[in-house]
Amino acid sequence: MLTTTPVELYLGAAGYCTHPEFLTLRGGRLKPVPFPAGFACIIHPVHGPILLDTGYSSRFFTETAHLPNALYRHITPVVYREEDSAVHFLAGLGLKASDIRYIILSHFHGDHIAGVRDFPEAQFIYLPRAYDAVRSLGSIAAVKAGYLSGLLPEDFAARSLPVTRQPERWTRAGEEFPFDEVYDIFADGSLLGVDVSGHAEGMMGLLLRTEEHDYFLCADAVWSSRAFREQRRPHALAGIIMSDRQEYHRNFDKLVQLHQQFPHIRIVPSHCRDVLDAWGTGGQDL
Numbered sequence: 001m002l003t004t005t006p007v008e009l010y011l012g013a014a015g016y017c018t019h020p021e022f023l024t025l026r027g028g029r030l031k032p033v034p035f036p037a038g039f040a041c042i043i044h045p046v047h048g049p050i051l052l053d054t055g056y057s058s059r060f061f062t063e064t065a066h067l068p069n070a071l072y073r074h075i076t077p078v079v080y081r082e083e084d085s086a087v088h089f090l091a092g093l094g095l096k097a098s099d100i101r102y103i104i105l106s107h108f109h110g111d112h113i114a115g116v117r118d119f120p121e122a123q124f125i126y127l128p129r130a131y132d133a134v135r136s137l138g139s140i141a142a143v144k145a146g147y148l149s150g151l152l153p154e155d156f157a158a159r160s161l162p163v164t165r166q167p168e169r170w171t172r173a174g175e176e177f178p179f180d181e182v183y184d185i186f187a188d189g190s191l192l193g194v195d196v197s198g199h200a201e202g203m204m205g206l207l208l209r210t211e212e213h214d215y216f217l218c219a220d221a222v223w224s225s226r227a228f229r230e231q232r233r234p235h236a237l238a239g240i241i242m243s244d245r246q247e248y249h250r251n252f253d254k255l256v257q258l259h260q261q262f263p264h265i266r267i268v269p270s271h272c273r274d275v276l277d278a279w280g281t282g283g284q285d286l
Contacts (some may be wrong), residue, residue: 014055015080054115130202198248
C-alpha cells in the first residue's frame with residue numbers, strides 16, 4: 001500500500017461533454033463520444049466527507065449564456081440534468097451538502113468546479129499555482145484556459161486552504177513513486193496530492209487507498225484509461241488547450257511508468273467512462 005490511512009471512496013459524474021475521440025486518443029474515432037465529468041466523494045476517518053472536484057452544475061449554462069463564455073459551451077457541448085449533480089449523488093450516500101468540509105480542486109476548468117457554489121460551508125484545497133494561473137486572466141484568455149470565474153463563490157479566497165507544505169519524494173517498500181512532487185495533504189498519509197501539470201498549470205491528482213485497493217485519481221493527465229494502458233497520447237490538436245505540452249508529455253510518461261511499476265493501483269482519469277462503469281457508484285446513462 002502506498003498510503004498509510006485508508007478512506008472510503010465513491011466515484012460519480014455530474015453530466016458529460018462530447019468530443020471526437022481522436023482528439024483525446026491518437027488513432028481514435030472521428031465520432032464524438034461522451035466524457036463524464038467525474039468527481040469523487042472521499043470519507044476520511046477524521047475529516048469526514050470530502051469531494052475531489054464537482055463535475056458540472058446548472059450554473060455552467062448560466063455562465064456560458066453569452067459571449068465570450070458561450071464559446072466554451074459550443075466547443076465542448078455539455079449534457080447535464082439536475083439529478084446528475086454532486087449534491088444529488090451525495091444524497092444517495094446519505095449525505096447533505098453541509099456535510100462536506102473540504103473540496104479538493106484538481107484544477108480550475110469549468111467541468112471540475114461548476115458545482116462548488118452548492119457547498120457553501122466547504123473549504124477549498126488546491127495547489128496555489130493552479131489558481132494563480134487563471135485568476136487574473138482576461139475574458140478571452142480565461143475561456144481559452146477553460147476557466148469561468150463566475151463559477152466560484154464570492155468568498156472563495158476566504159474559504160481557500162491552498163497547499164503550502166513542501167513537496168516530497170514518496171516511497172513505499174523501497175519503490176519510488178514516479179512523480180516528483182507529492183504533498184501529504186492532511187499530514188497523516190491518507191491523501192497524497194500529486195502534481196500532474198501539463199493539461200492545466202498546477203493540476204493535482206490524488207493518491208489514496210481504501211481497505212481493498214490503492215487508487216490514483218489522476219484528474220486530466222489522460223482522458224481515458226486506454227491512453228496509458230495502450231500508450232496512446234492525444235492528438236496534437238489537443239495541445240491547443242494545454243498549459244504546457246512538454247510537461248503534459250512528461251507526466252503522461254510518468255503515468256505509463258506508474259501503471260507498469262504498480263499494476264495493482266487503480267488509475268482513475270476524471271473523464272473515463274470505462275472506469276466509471278467499472279468502479280463508480282450509481283452513474284448515469286451516457
